[in-house]
Amino acid sequence: DAKTTQPTSMDCAEGRAANLPCNHSTISGNEYVYWYRQIHSQGPQYIIHGLKNNETNEMASLIITEDRKSSTLILPHATLRDTAVYYCIVRVALPPSANNLFFGTGTRLTVIP
């Protein structure tokens, strides 16, 4: 089962930053935090991942607390196209357990015009 806790839903005004929290209090030292999103019933789309340090790419920023027990995905300027279900996934980085991803129920983000 997924080892993360996320709010069921969130709203964000278009153009504002969307901050999506995730709790992973039982994370261990060899586990990464991954974020994916799913728009309607499309395939999950990879967003970003990190181990300890904060990460940024063209889509988002990932802020991981120093104790690694929680993280926040930040979409800096949300658009209507960012409306989706966002999944925070903890994934072991070592084989063979690195194989599968456990998806929880995620956070349904609605961007409001």
Added chain:
Amino acid sequence: EPEVTQTPSHQVTQMGQEVILRCVPISNHLYFYWYRQILGQKVEFLVSFYNNEISEKSEIFDDQFSVERPDGSNFTLKIRSTKLEDSAMYFCASSGDITDTQYFGPGTRLTVL
């Protein structure tokens, strides 16, 4: 940008019939996966495949399911005798290495009547 592709986008079949879902992973990737998502439910891992062998499978992946890499580009999921409860979105994913990010295809919607 390389992407995972899947065909068909929608497959309708009668209960008891065999279906084959097709995927073309990203060309230099070595690990391949199938996931499924029943309408309104979580994305669930089915199987992972590497070097022409199943490396991990879930409880869902019973004897009715099989996977194959018939040539250098395709990766298939076969369901031998479909049941009503097999109706779902089926997603293929691939990664370069076992610990690398998994990239998902757009999915095949399977409807069993």
